Amino acid sequence: AATLCLATLSTAASTTTINLFQPGEETIPYNDVEASIIGVTGDTTTVAIVCGPSAAASTCALHSPVTITEGPSTFTVSAVITSTTDDAEYTVTLVEDCDITSVTQGASCSISMDYTIAYSGETTSYSTAAEASLPARLMKYSPVTVTAGADKLSSS
Numbered sequence: 001a002a003t004l005c006l007a008t009l010s011t012a013a014s015t016t017t018i019n020l021f022q023p024g025e026e027t028i029p030y031n032d033v034e035a036s037i038i039g040v041t042g043d044t045t046t047v048a049i050v051c052g053p054s055a056a057a058s059t060c061a062l063h064s065p066v067t068i069t070e071g072p073s074t075f076t077v078s079a080v081i082t083s084t085t086d087d088a089e090y091t092v093t094l095v096e097d098c099d100i101t102s103v104t105q106g107a108s109c110s111i112s113m114d115y116t117i118a119y120s121g122e123t124t125s126y127s128t129a130a131e132a133s134l135p136a137r138l139m140k141y142s143p144v145t146v147t148a149g150a151d152k153l154s155s156s
Contacts, residue, residue, distance in 0.1 A: 016150040019141035020047065020068055021075045023098055023109055023134050030144035032060050037149030044071035045153070049144065073100050075107070088119040098134070107134045 018035070022028060032055035038046040046069045051060035066079040075098040082091045098109035112129040146153075 016146040016153065017143050018045075018047070018146060018153075019143050021070055021098070021100070022140050022142050023075070023096075023107060024138055024140070028142065030142055032056070033062075033144065034147040035144045036065075037146055037152045038067070040152050042071070044069060044074065046070075047144075047146075074098070075100060075109075088117055091116040091118075100139075103139045104136050106136050106139060108132075109134060 020030070030049070032052045033049050034052045036048045036050075038048050040046075046067065048065040048067055049062070050065045051062050062079070063082050064080050066077060069076045075096075077094070077096045079094045080091065081094070082089065084090070093114040094111065095113075096109060096111040098107045100107040108131070110129065110131045112127065114125065114127045116123060116125045
């Protein structure tokens, strides 16, 4: 069976829930999203997160799947998030990588973001990157319901 650093795996009445790592002060609730297990290799699981069918654009700005790869010592997320406000379109491409020491010791993470803002025929882009050491108190996990591929969790 796959060992998930995704903390826990629970199955009730054909609903599978996994806990995904969320580094930082606050967690983002996985409301109105669907998670598909793409693959499991050893103790590392790759998940794709998309907006659920009932998600409003104001609460779920994912126009392509967010890919999360996670195991006991690793966490990688890749996302493209878009939003439109006052006729301006914003696109953020985010990649975050964490080397997890343990949930009781913390992690070391790097994040890079590329921003593009398009308004009135003009486009502006910029990038930023940062690194951080996370103490154990910032090692948080949030539950998400698996809507596809749950069989891959038990078949590896």
